[in-house]
Amino acid sequence: MKNRKNFSAVAVPKKHRKWSRDDTELSLLGLPTFIWFAIFSFLPMFGLIIAFKDYKLTPGRGFLYSLINSDWVGFSNFNFFLKSNTFGMLLRNTLLYNIVFILLGIIIPVTFAVMINQLHNKFISKAYQTMMFFPHFMSWVVVSYFVFAFLNPDKGLANAIIKAFGGERILWYSQPQYWPFILIIMQVWKTMGYSMVVYLASITGIDGSLYEAAMLDGANKWQQVKYITLPSIKSVVIMMFILNVGRIFYSDFGLFYQVTQGVPNSLTNVASTFDTYIYMALQSNVSIGKTAAASLFQSIACCVTVLAANFIVSKIDEESAII
Structure with a gap:
């Protein structure tokens, strides 16, 4: 008995799983996606070194040669952006607008989704969904023309209504106090339908059996929403929240630039964001390295915020985290 080996204690190495036909088919199926991401997502990341160089185009040479032979400047491009006089204003506008957009982008669509779900007439329900979803497909350029027709100082509909009630016309594009509300309303109007769907x-x-059981227990509509509907969609709400937080340092360029008709000087303090700043810098004599540094700062900041948001969610409710 003493010489008997205890085979149960011996670790038997696991056999490596052989490559199967299913693996080949799935790999071939995923190959186009891998190629697409490699070409359009990972390969362009080589251009991030522009943010650390004083990029100058060499006459008679291409982009790659000019990029490699441009002088390294380290973090001076970032210092130009972070220490600029407008950085604080840009950071404030970008963060505050996005915080409001995130909160309203959850509360309003969820409310409308619950209300439409209570409709028994399918035709009316589909009609409401279509009307609310339609603005999502409209370009901000098209929307900006409608906004201008409404806010035109001379013949705009808003001033016509104000004059009809005995008021004085308002120079909308010269009055910054109105634009935070206008921008928020336009953003909610355009994005609400997609989130609601x-x-x-x-x-x-x-x-549906959960609602039937609740009705048998005497639960009213509000109690059904509170104890069944909202807890059931909690994971989706948290997922949308985390994804939106991941873009908190970005802004919708069309909203802030097109709707305001190019962010005139009178609206600079209330409508300028990182994206409009980068675009306007590209139109001026600012070097491409400094604008690249600003864009890279946005990407890094958004990566940190989405990881931080996911970490906090994982500590509160691990199952709702997306990473």
Whole structure:
């Protein structure tokens, strides 16, 4: 008995799984996606070194030669952006607008999704969904023309209404105090339908027997929403929240530039964001290295915020985290 080997204690190495036909088919299926990401997402990241160089185009040479032979300047491009007089204003506008957009982008679409889900008439429900979803497909350029027609100082509909009630016309594009509300309303109007459809799809996937059981227990509509609907879509709401936080240092360029008709000087303090700053810098004599540094700062900041948001969510509710 003493010489008997204890085979149960011996670790038997696991056999490596052989490459199968399914692996080949799935790899070939995913190959186009891998190639697409490699060419359009990872390969262009080589250009990030522009943010650390004083890029100058060499006459008679191409972009790659000029990039490699440009002088390294380290973090001086970042210092130019971070220490500029407008950085604080740009940071304030970008963050505050996005915080408001994130909060309203959850509260309003979820509310409308719950309300539309309560409709029994399918035709009316689809009609409401279509009307709310339609602005999502409209370009900000088109929307800006409608806004200008409404806010035109001379013949705009807004001033016509104000004059009809005995008021004086307002020079909308010279009055910055109105534009935070205008920009927020336009953003919510354009994006509300898409988010609402996402939440409505989650609500329609809830097991109907839960509502039937709640009705048998005497629960009213509000109690059904509070104890069944909202907890059931919690994971989707948190996922959308984390994804939106991941773009908190970015702004919708069309909203802030097109709708304001190019961010005139009178609206600079309330409508300028990082994206409009980078665009206007490209139109001026600012070197491309400094604008690249600003864009890289945005990307790094957004990466940090989305990881931080996911970390906080994982500590509160691990199952709702997306990473």
